[in-house]
Every structure is written in C-alpha cells, then in structure tokens.
Amino acid sequence: MxxxxxxxxxxxxxxxxxxxxxxxxxxxxxxxxxxxxxxxxxxxxxxxxxxxxxxxxTAAPHAFGKKSVDNKKLSILKKYPKYFDNDGNPVLYQIKTCRGAEVNCPFLIADSNVLADKIRNRLEELKFTEKLMNKIEGQILPHHSMKLAVSGCPNSCSMPQIKDFGVHAIEPVLVDPASECIECMKCVETCREDAITVQGGHVTIDMEKCVHCGLCAKVCPSGSIKTGKKKYRVMIGGKVGRHPKFAIEILPQADESTTLKALDVCVEMILSSKTEHRFRALLEQQGIEEIKKRI
Ligand code: SF4
Ligand code: SF4
Ligand code: SF4
CATH class of the missing domain: 1.10.8.550 (Proto-chlorophyllide reductase 57 kD subunit B)
Incomplete structure (x- = not known):
C-alpha cells in the first residue's frame, strides 16, 4: 500500500x-x-x-452512512468492537488475510489483500450488512456475521478452511514435454507432497497429491515444469464451534471473476434464506452441487 x-x-x-x-x-x-x-x-x-x-x-466502509441503526438489535454485538466500523456502524462480515505480501513470504503466490479488497468492495456494493440486518428479526449475534479468509498460497495461514467463504491462491503446474529434463531431482526434493516422479528423463506429477504451490517450477532449471496463470481455490461452509466442519471445495482453480461470482451466489443464499441458520447448515440443506451449478 x-x-x-x-x-x-x-x-x-x-x-x-x-x-x-x-x-x-x-x-x-x-x-x-x-x-x-x-x-x-x-x-x-x-x-x-x-x-x-x-x-x-476494524471494519470496511459501511453501508449506512450516518443513519442510526436499531440499538436493541445490536445490544449483544456491541460487546465486540470488531463488528463495528470507526463511525460505530455495524459490519456483518470479517475478512482475514495472510501476511505473505507484508513479510515477503517465500511461498507467496498472490497478495491476499488484493482479492480481499475486491471481496470487501463487492460486499459493500451488495449492501450485505444492511440486508442481513433487515433479514434478522431478533438480536444479531456474532455467528450471524459472515466469516471470510484469503491466503496467498496453499499454506493457508489465514485459515480459509474454517470460514464461510475461504480462498487461497494457487499456481497450477504442468509438465512441458518440449523441455528436456536433466534429472537434477531438485523438483522431487522440493515437493513436500511427494507428488513428483522422475524416471529416464520422464517427469510425472500426481495431480491427486499436488496442491499447486508452484515451488517445483521455481527450482526446475530446465523449464520441464512450468506454471500456468495464478488462480484461486475456493471453498465454502467451514466453521468452528461445537460441531466444527472444514469448508468444502467448490472451485479448485478459479480466476478472480469466477471467485467473485461464487461470493455473489453465497451471499444471495444467505440473504434469501428464510431461516437464520449458519451458512454450513444452508449448504447442507441445498446441496453443494446446486451451488456449483449457480456459479
Ligand atoms: S498463506 Fe502462504 S503466502 Fe500467506 S503467509 Fe502463509 S505461507 Fe506466506
Ligand atoms: S506444485 Fe507444489 S505440490 Fe505440486 S508438484 Fe510442485 S512442489 Fe509438489
Ligand atoms: S527440477 Fe526440472 S530438470 Fe530437475 S529433475 Fe525436476 S523436472 Fe527435471
């Protein structure tokens, strides 16, 4: 910045x-x-x-201007400053980012703050806080707030796996058959997933094991392993609490606009639901395939 x-x-x-x-x-x-x-x-x-x-x-630009909000509805939330912006207006989403770009992390693929800013802008455009407040009839509680996280690489330091909407950057790798592998084995030594096999100059990546961290491509001197465009892995429905659940992957390799489209679908689902159930419960009711179809 x-x-x-x-x-x-x-x-x-x-x-x-x-x-x-x-x-x-x-x-x-x-x-x-x-x-x-x-x-x-x-x-x-x-x-x-x-x-x-x-x-x-602690929060993004709010959707309410100076308009006063229903104090009674917010009385519990007011115990937690993180749900309010500097003007005292509620913000019913929190976006956690990793510090990869700030600390020059060697694993960094994409600055998580860049996508987080776009997500924040989108939630503001959609008037998420205002609409969610209108939807909730009684007291607004911390669990009503949408939890999001973006990480700069698959190491996922901001913990997207336990958020309603979680994203981490990836650098998809592929073997380039036109480049001659010199069998230095640097890629094999680098890969923590044990996903690479090199035999007789032939390189194979087990895509079931590969997390697309891009590290093997960085150390390959021959260009036999290359990276494609940076993408995002998008997962939804993670939660902690009494019955913790890991988020479910909905997009293994999404570009930025598809990631934001997925956000729109999730937001629409939360706002249009007749109940105040947590997002994971809504997902389980509607089915993950239905969500994927709408993206
Ligand atoms: S998620 Fe990756 S880029 Fe971000 S701080 Fe952790 S290791 Fe570094
Ligand atoms: S991208 Fe990462 S996980 Fe995948 S093969 Fe290369 S080093 Fe291993
Ligand atoms: S790092 Fe590159 S050149 Fe070395 S073994 Fe792996 S693919 Fe071959």
Missing part, C-alpha cells in the same frame, strides 16, 4: 525496531477503512485506536 509523504515522515519517527509492525497495523486498519493510500489521518487514527482513544477501526 502506498504512503504519502506526511504519513511516511510520521512512520520515520517511530523507533526502528517497531516500524515494521506499526506499518503493518496502520495498513491493515487503513485497508479495513477502504483506503488505498495511507495519509497522516490513517496513521493518527491507527495510533488513537491502539491507545484506545476512539473505538477500534
């Missing part, structure tokens, strides 16, 4: 050993407020938030 000059000067005043952490926190908070540029205002707001001078800045 870009910083303007005055924001950068403020950061320089922070002791060097905490600058990296402060930068990350300011950028996270700025992003959650829907900003793409860090200005002095974002730095000061983040500082105030850390010092508890103002309510924490």
């Amino acid at each position: 870009e910083w303007n000059k005055s924001a950068s000067l403020l950061l320089e005043k922070v002791p060097p050993f905490v600058q990296k952490t402060v930068r990350e926190k300011v950028e996270t908070l700025a992003r959650e407020r829907g900003k793409t540029l860090v200005t002095e205002a974002e730095v000061m707001a983040a500082r105030d938030s850390f010092m508890n001078k103002t309510p924490p800045i």
Whole structure:
C-alpha cells in the first residue's frame, strides 16, 4: 500500500525496531477503512485506536452512512468492537488475510489483500450488512456475521478452511514435454507432497497429491515444469464451534471473476434464506452441487 509523504515522515519517527509492525497495523486498519493510500489521518487514527482513544477501526466502509441503526438489535454485538466500523456502524462480515505480501513470504503466490479488497468492495456494493440486518428479526449475534479468509498460497495461514467463504491462491503446474529434463531431482526434493516422479528423463506429477504451490517450477532449471496463470481455490461452509466442519471445495482453480461470482451466489443464499441458520447448515440443506451449478 502506498504512503504519502506526511504519513511516511510520521512512520520515520517511530523507533526502528517497531516500524515494521506499526506499518503493518496502520495498513491493515487503513485497508479495513477502504483506503488505498495511507495519509497522516490513517496513521493518527491507527495510533488513537491502539491507545484506545476512539473505538477500534476494524471494519470496511459501511453501508449506512450516518443513519442510526436499531440499538436493541445490536445490544449483544456491541460487546465486540470488531463488528463495528470507526463511525460505530455495524459490519456483518470479517475478512482475514495472510501476511505473505507484508513479510515477503517465500511461498507467496498472490497478495491476499488484493482479492480481499475486491471481496470487501463487492460486499459493500451488495449492501450485505444492511440486508442481513433487515433479514434478522431478533438480536444479531456474532455467528450471524459472515466469516471470510484469503491466503496467498496453499499454506493457508489465514485459515480459509474454517470460514464461510475461504480462498487461497494457487499456481497450477504442468509438465512441458518440449523441455528436456536433466534429472537434477531438485523438483522431487522440493515437493513436500511427494507428488513428483522422475524416471529416464520422464517427469510425472500426481495431480491427486499436488496442491499447486508452484515451488517445483521455481527450482526446475530446465523449464520441464512450468506454471500456468495464478488462480484461486475456493471453498465454502467451514466453521468452528461445537460441531466444527472444514469448508468444502467448490472451485479448485478459479480466476478472480469466477471467485467473485461464487461470493455473489453465497451471499444471495444467505440473504434469501428464510431461516437464520449458519451458512454450513444452508449448504447442507441445498446441496453443494446446486451451488456449483449457480456459479
Ligand atoms: S498463506 Fe502462504 S503466502 Fe500467506 S503467509 Fe502463509 S505461507 Fe506466506
Ligand atoms: S506444485 Fe507444489 S505440490 Fe505440486 S508438484 Fe510442485 S512442489 Fe509438489
Ligand atoms: S527440477 Fe526440472 S530438470 Fe530437475 S529433475 Fe525436476 S523436472 Fe527435471
């Protein structure tokens, strides 16, 4: 994320050993407020938030403007600052991202914040919070909020497998028969899934085992293993709690627009459901194949 000059000067005043952490926190908070540029205002707001001078800045631009919301409906949720934006408006979704891009993670395939920003914008466009609030008749509870996560690689540090809507980036690999394998075995040594076999210059990848981390292609000196376009693996319906469930994969290799289409379908399902059941229960009622057909 870009910083303007005055924001950068403020950061320089922070002791060097905490600058990296402060930068990350300011950028996270700025992003959650829907900003793409860090200005002095974002730095000061983040500082105030850390010092508890103002309510924490934890959410995206809200869909309500200054309109007051039903306080009674929100009385339980108000115990949890993370469900409110800086103006005190409710935000009924949380998007967790990994820190791959911020820490120059060696496994990084795609910056999770880029897709997370697009997901956030889409949820705002769809007026998700407002519509969900209108749908829920009684008290709004933490489990009504939609949980999402995006990770920059299959290591999935933001835990998309236990979210309602989870995504991680992948780098699909393929063997290029036109390139001559020199049998250096670097790919075999690199693959943690034991998915690669090299015999007599012939390379095979077991796609049942491969998670498309792209690491073998990075170490291959001959170009025998190549990567295709970066994609996303999309899974839905994960949850923790009394009966935890892992999310179910619905798109093994989706481009960005198909990923956002899948989000639309899930949102539509949540908002149109007559019940207030958790998303996983809705999935089990409707069947995963039905959802896949609608994407
Ligand atoms: S998910 Fe991957 S890219 Fe993100 S921090 Fe973890 S290992 Fe790094
Ligand atoms: S992409 Fe990753 S998991 Fe797949 S074969 Fe290469 S190193 Fe193994
Ligand atoms: S790293 Fe490339 S050249 Fe080396 S064994 Fe694997 S496929 Fe062959």
